[in-house]
Amino acid sequence: xxxxxxxxxxxxxxxxxxxxxxxxxxxxxxxxxxxxxxxxxxxxxxxxxxxxxxxxxxxxxxxxxxxxxxxxxxxxxxxxxxxxxxxxxxxxxxxxxxxxxxxxxxxxxxxxxxxxxxxxxxxxxxxxxxxxxxxxxxxxxxxxxxxxxxxxxxxxxxxxxxxxxxxxxxxxxxxxxxxxxxxxxxxxxxxxxxxxxxxxxxxxxxxxxxxxxxxxxxxxxxxxxxxxxxxxxxxxxxxxxxxxxxxxxxxxxxxxxxxxxxx
Amino acid sequence: xxxxxxxxxxxxxxxxxxxxxxxxxxxxxxxxxxxxxxxxxxxxxxxxxxxxxxxxxxxxxxxxxxxxxxxxxxxxxxxxxxxxxxxxxxxxxxxxxxxxxxxxxxxxxxxxxxxxxxxxxxxxxxxxxxxxxxxxxxxxxxxxxxxxxxxxxxxxxxxxxxxxxxxxxxxxxxxxxxxxxxxxxxxxxxxxxxxxxxxxxxxxxxxxxxxxxxxxxxxxxxxxxxxxxxxxxxxxxxxxxxxxxxxxxxxxxxxxxxxxxxxxxxxxxxxxxxxxxxxxxxxxxxxxxxxxxxxxxxxxxxxxxxxxxxxxxxxxxxxxxxxxxxxxxxxxxxxxxxxxxxxxxxxxxxxxxxxxxxxxxxxxxxxxxxxxxxxxxxxxxxxxxxxxxxxxxxxxxxxxxxxxxxxxxx
Numbered sequence: 001x002x003x004x005x006x007x008x009x010x011x012x013x014x015x016x017x018x019x020x021x022x023x024x025x026x027x028x029x030x031x032x033x034x035x036x037x038x039x040x041x042x043x044x045x046x047x048x049x050x051x052x053x054x055x056x057x058x059x060x061x062x063x064x065x066x067x068x069x070x071x072x073x074x075x076x077x078x079x080x081x082x083x084x085x086x087x088x089x090x091x092x093x094x095x096x097x098x099x100x101x102x103x104x105x106x107x108x109x110x111x112x113x114x115x116x117x118x119x120x121x122x123x124x125x126x127x128x129x130x131x132x133x134x135x136x137x138x139x140x141x142x143x144x145x146x147x148x149x150x151x152x153x154x155x156x157x158x159x160x161x162x163x164x165x166x167x168x169x170x171x172x173x174x175x176x177x178x179x180x181x182x183x184x185x186x187x188x189x190x191x192x193x194x195x196x197x198x199x200x201x202x203x204x205x206x207x208x209x210x211x212x213x214x215x216x217x218x219x220x221x222x223x224x225x226x227x228x229x230x231x232x233x234x235x236x237x238x239x240x241x242x243x244x245x246x247x248x249x250x251x252x253x254x255x256x257x258x259x260x261x262x263x
Numbered sequence: 264x265x266x267x268x269x270x271x272x273x274x275x276x277x278x279x280x281x282x283x284x285x286x287x288x289x290x291x292x293x294x295x296x297x298x299x300x301x302x303x304x305x306x307x308x309x310x311x312x313x314x315x316x317x318x319x320x321x322x323x324x325x326x327x328x329x330x331x332x333x334x335x336x337x338x339x340x341x342x343x344x345x346x347x348x349x350x351x352x353x354x355x356x357x358x359x360x361x362x363x364x365x366x367x368x369x370x371x372x373x374x375x376x377x378x379x380x381x382x383x384x385x386x387x388x389x390x391x392x393x394x395x396x397x398x399x400x401x402x403x404x405x406x407x408x409x410x411x412x413x414x415x416x417x418x419x420x421x422x423x424x425x426x427x428x429x430x431x432x433x434x435x436x437x438x439x440x441x442x443x444x445x446x447x448x449x450x451x452x453x454x455x456x457x458x459x460x461x462x463x464x465x466x467x468x469x470x471x472x473x474x475x476x477x478x479x480x481x482x483x484x485x486x487x488x489x490x491x492x493x494x495x496x497x498x499x500x501x502x503x504x505x506x507x508x509x510x511x512x513x514x515x516x517x518x519x520x521x522x523x524x525x526x527x528x529x530x531x532x533x534x535x536x537x538x539x540x541x542x543x544x545x546x547x548x549x550x551x552x553x554x555x556x557x558x559x560x561x562x563x564x565x566x567x568x569x570x571x572x573x574x575x576x577x578x579x580x581x582x583x584x585x586x587x588x589x590x591x592x593x594x595x596x597x598x599x600x601x602x603x604x605x606x607x608x609x610x611x612x613x614x615x616x617x618x619x620x621x622x623x624x625x626x627x628x629x630x631x632x633x634x635x636x637x638x639x640x641x642x643x644x645x646x647x648x649x650x651x652x653x654x655x656x657x658x659x660x661x662x663x664x665x666x667x668x669x670x671x672x673x
């Protein structure tokens with residue numbers, strides 16, 4: 001199957017430090033792929049590179065919408081262009097807009113799919129009113145899907161932690177991506193919340209027809225969700241394959257899972 | 264509750280204040296008779312005053328802390344009395360009518376002097392609302408905002424001197440030039456935020472002022488430009504009283520237009536992008552918002568209002584020189600926004616009224632005027648850091664699945 005995201009030989013240097021060392025990675029349509037590795041292995045840096053927050057030192061990043069024309073090269077694109085091209089992300093340390101309501105947070109996600117400008121905002125012609133109404137409705141539907149309608153008019157900062165994590169996913173989905181990057185979505189969640197998240201991610205993939213690339217430390221979640229897993233350590237890719245194969249890979253055990261593989 | 268600890272604290276505060284004010288309050292040198300008069304009773308007054316006030320101070324701080332805790336536990340933001348009044352339709356409509364009557368009657372009831380002060384306050388309302396876009400909504404701290412005000416004022420004055428351009432022509436030209444300068448300033452500061460941005464904008468403001476002060480051939484230097492015509496009304500000759508009244512109503516109209524536009528902007532796609540930029544720049548970009556365009560539009564639109572305010576200012580005073588456009592002006596406008604409540608339109612209007620009218624009416628206290636002004640600013644920031652009226656976000660009501668009816672805005 002055609003890959004939606006293919007990264008080849010990606011390298012990122014911070015001064016003398018090589019944070020990412022020639023990593024290859026591929027995500028195909030409808031796949032859930034996990035990127036794991038010990039703390040400081042370069043996973044978040046990898047996300048920041050492909051979403052345009054950092055400009056990588058070397059390598060190629062290609063994004064191709066499923067069923068459409070040629071791929072878009074992501075090198076040098078600004079973060080907002082990457083999002084416009086169909087790749088959205090969440091953040092490891094929640095980055096919502098704390099003093100905006102939950103609905104407005106999702107409405108921001110709709111921003112890049114719409115076009116009304118300053119004159120439209122001031123004079124509010126019918127087209128603009130329709131668009132505005134549409135944004136509110138679409139955003140509300142998105143909150144319904146994620147199960148956050150109870151909080152619609154709350155400030156994002158007043159939400160419980162788990163709900164904030166889900167709101168970040170809702171906001172990312174509102175940009176209509178075909179690939180979603182989740183940076184440690186289960187961080188700080190209890191067992192029950194993690195289980196709900198697991199179901200949510202599977203449901204999103206089915207309903208929204210998105211591929212998912214996720215960074216996660218919760219091995220139970222990673223093993224149950226992922227179709228394939230990439231393992232990085234010290235910026236290098238040390239393994240790639242199905243969950244079962246990764247579990248038994250000696251290099252991975254040595255680098256990451258430790259001696260006890262029952263984790 | 265007065266415990267021993269509290270009394271001890273207040274006692275120490277009293278001693279400290281007596282010590283601090285000793286040289287200026289107690290010792291008085293009589294230079295004619297070459298003697299020193301000792302006003303010991305003043306020291307006692309300071310001591311007693313500090314002792315009493317320190318109790319009041321702690322009581323107020325405690326009350327504020329308790330209020331904050333309550334808000335956190337309850338999870339709901341407490342609305343102030345003013346906000347409740349504003350959102351209650353029973354008070355809203357009569358209040359609006361009363362305000363409108365007052366606004367219309369003002370120049371006919373009060374003296375020329377009062378009307379002039381009110382015009383100044385209205386200019387600050389317009390300019391403050393403009394800065395509110397930059398600081399309150401987009402979160403970009405701009406300390407050189409007065410530069411755009413100067414651009415507006417000088418574009419009218421210079422165009423009039425050289426080409427005889429009328430006020431009505433100059434108003435859009437001044438606005439457009441300020442818009443351009445906004446973009447001009449916007450480009451170099453795109454990468455900056457917070458303190459760095461503040462310093463660069465401060466420098467920009469000073470550059471404009473220094474250019475106006477030193478480039479004699481262009482701006483007539485420190486001697487300024489005099490005899491700038493007041494705005495005309497279809498060629499009718501107006502006496503001083505009439506023309507002041509005319510400018511007053513002109514400013515009312517301009518202020519209403521500003522309120523209308525800013526209000527619509529803040530509830531639009533652009534307005535939301537500005538707020539998102541203020542809240543989290545990285546997340547904002549990652550959600551597909553073009554940071555460059557958003558920042559530039561905030562700077563340029565904010566500057567436009569300052570430009571218009573500047574044109575009216577030049578027409579009102581009929582004389583401008585660079586001393587009207589010092590950093591102090593920028594600070595006052597910034598205070599209007601911060602004191603009134605960042606992002607809140609009503610807040611900025613009230614802030615402008617207080618900050619401009621208060622020093623005028625405090626003239627009775629002459630030399631204590633700025634002291635009282637300063638004390639009010641400090642107290643406001645300690646007890647109401649969000650401003651007089653904090654921003655309320657628009658809420659929506661949904662009935663059933665996806666059938667939405669809009670509820671209310673701010």
